[in-house]
Amino acid sequence: MFDEYAQHDATALAALISRREVSAGEVLDAALARAAQVNPALAAICLPMAPIARERAAGPLAGPFAGVPFLLKDMAQDYAGVPSPSGSRALRHWVPDHYSEVVRRFLDAGLVVFGKTASPEFALKAETSPRVWPQPTRNPWDPARTPGGSSGGAAAAVAAGIVPVAGASDGGGSIRIPASYCGLFGLRPSRGRVPNGPDDAEHWEGASSHHVISRSVRDSARMLDAIAGPEHGAPFVIAPPSQPWAGAIARPPRRLRIGFSTRSPLGTPVHPQCVAAVERAAALLADLGHHVEEAAPAVDGPDLARCYVTMYFGQTAAAMARARALTGAGNDGFELETRILGLLGRAVSAGEYVSRHARWNRFSHALADFHQRYDLYLTPTTAQPPNRIGELDTPPGQQRLARRVLALRAGRLLMLTGMVDELVETSLSRVPFTQLSNLTGTPSMSVPLHWAAVEEGGPELPFGVQFVAPFGDEATLLQLAAQLEQAAPWGGRRPPEP
Template identity: 35%
Template sequence: MTLSEYADCDATGLASLVKAREVTPLELTRFAREAHDEVNPRINAVIEFYADAETVATTDGGPFQGVPFLRKDVGATEAGRLQERGSRLFKGCRTDDESYFFRRARAGGLRCLGRTSMPEIGTSGMSESILNGVTGNPWDLKRSSGGSSAGAAAAVAAGITPIAHGTDGGGSIRVPASWCGLVGLNPSRGRISGGPNNQDAYFGFVREFVLCKTVRDMAAALDVFSGPSPGDPFVIVQPHRPYVEELSQPTGALRVGVARTKWGAIDLAPEVLHAVDRTATLLEEMGHFVSEIAPPYDPAEKTKISLGGYALSAQSLEEEAQVLGRAIDADTFEPINVKRFEYGSSSRPIDMLKHFENIRRMRFEVGKTIDRFDILLTPTMPIVAPQHGGIYCTTNPTLSAVEFAEGDTALYQYLGVFSVTGHPSVSLPMGYDAEGLPIGVQIVGRFGDEATLLRISRDLEEACPWRHLRPSVRAGLGTACQP
């Protein structure tokens, strides 16, 4: 196996080679290190490649057979490892807790080799922070790789590992998947346990999963990470069969709601709308029933929920800072996050009952509006990856906390709503703009129905393959394939 062949493989493909004894897990670890050394100085996606990577414990076998993996610097934890959340406030922090997520990762045969970059505390969909600098998009280094799972997406797209951990509380898996040409699923609320100490994080808005290259990797990862754990607040309906078996099942005829209009203040780029229309045509040709759907929510209501969250997060941050003996100020926190903290701290004590009612009402109204459809088809993002240094970065000192929340609602207009409602949604690389930048489309399923998402994603991957398209920065790659 060459480095280029390693970088071209998905996780399932590498696992099959290990099972066939054509390559060993240790050799895969060394390929990951070689890929990291070659491309990471250019993209700045991996902020720590473990010094003990070759001896990291994992379970022999499992679906992934020792395939290299990376951890986002927030969310699920590995005991004894640094977790700094992209922030100077948490610089040097380690945890004693081992998340169920990483226990399952090891049991599934994934070998975690390091940490990936992210914007500070995950509050931006961009890929830069004061602590760790800028993470470049492998398709165009001048552009954002998305966020907040920025380094995870850039590392997978550039071939350092074929799969990486991400979290999504408002689009943080789906944004970078869209802008880096990857598959990014945000599972249903409750599908992946946050235990032992972070179950149903922020009322289920934040979910853990992965970014990967193929639908079959998404299915295999669901089998590895799904399932309830002790202390979970509720147990979601469990699948009828392993998710990988769904890939051999028929899809049937589905009722598809297509979003062709904007759901927020930012207009759809024509090339993004073209990718949605092209996907809708493919679905019609497959025998599905396609009709347009109007925006299912009021953006002002989403912003209201976000602002309510500022007050809750401010209290939590203040408690953590006190434990660390650190102050939350311009020396430890980025400008937007200082303003978010100050807004949350200075506002009246949040009316929890009213906040919960706002969340409940949005879940009900959106659920009622989309209930007549089996799936929705929307843009993932209204625009392609922007250049670094935009106004929505947390390093930007010009926006107020309220303006930032309004901008979040506008830019992630198709994403945050389904973090609130808990519906599963996946971004698939279904188009490219005139400059060759990836465009993701989002498929949203019924609550608890990842199986249908897998089958329709499989159908679209077969109808419009994307694996042969490569970014300009990729391990072992001499020149880029153009879409």
């Protein structure tokens, strides 16, 4: 077994395999051994694929990550011949007959896929506790807490040392939130940078992007080089970078103007340690020579949240309809909360949906105006530390009410009661900063720069900070991330053994 496995990022592992200092099979054995050691407690991997991985590791491999063990996310990262439940009982045994384009590119990069990581049902939550699996996914830094979502399984697997990098996607913060909760680096690429096909042209109306969660910036940069680029049938082609991102991070960024804010766009509370994370980042940026001052784009936060949840409701209804069409699933195939969201989605008229979607352009213009004055926008990644497992479960009384509403099919009535505004606040108040990047299609990242205990005697938890860049400018984000990684290294920080 390769004893030093956990000390290397994916780039270093690929180099060792390329030099034949270790074989792909030996590295895979180390990854499988680590998974056997920690996954029973964390439930990060929901679908093991060891036989497939062993066969692949034994054959010839090519690409920048040839032989490196890898995990896919159980959401829109389909592997032909392997179940793709998307966190739902309705799709538990559905098996795709083709690869997602992004999975094909992961394979072309030489990665050895040995499993899929847990995601909440249809990627709908910032917590990974889908009922389809026996137990919730846990945060390696504090197993009583969530690793976030929807790429929670991916983040838990990387933080626990099962893999150095794992497949992820982000439709409302689903890369950045778990990266923040688990002390990792997470980059959400621009809309259209990484393909969503062949089944989706623009997943979640273009709000969702595929990429990875990693321990090192260079792994994320090199992975983006490997999977970015247009695909056949894509609705548009985004301009390629002037040079590979792996090359761009070799030099520091220019002196940047960075505006920051620690105020929630919803006017809801922000935890003191989330504020402290931004303050620490701002001081570090100033020490590195960047200009940092308090400023925020002129975006109506509550309006953006309403536009986001309208899309969220509609996408839930569509996901449920797709699952029913594929498997014939009944109501018991879906979680109660998902059924309520689907009911609300069916209650939204086509005109309302289109009108809300059209408002996304306002947010794009407001952010573009901000970027005329500032290169980057800095905020906390989340407004609160990771919640405890079960803390956000729907109370029994509300569950009974939800079942009555579903029986009456009273979705439109529910919309008129004001419950939707309450749902917006309760569902997004913990994570109000990330959706701006999704609706504007801009690239953003979470960088782990702060650790602190949130209760006396409790473990230290990581707190990420978010940077948002203009559309298409992943290079500046990655250059700054590499500079911050050098100035305040996080790769050596590891959670306690479970």
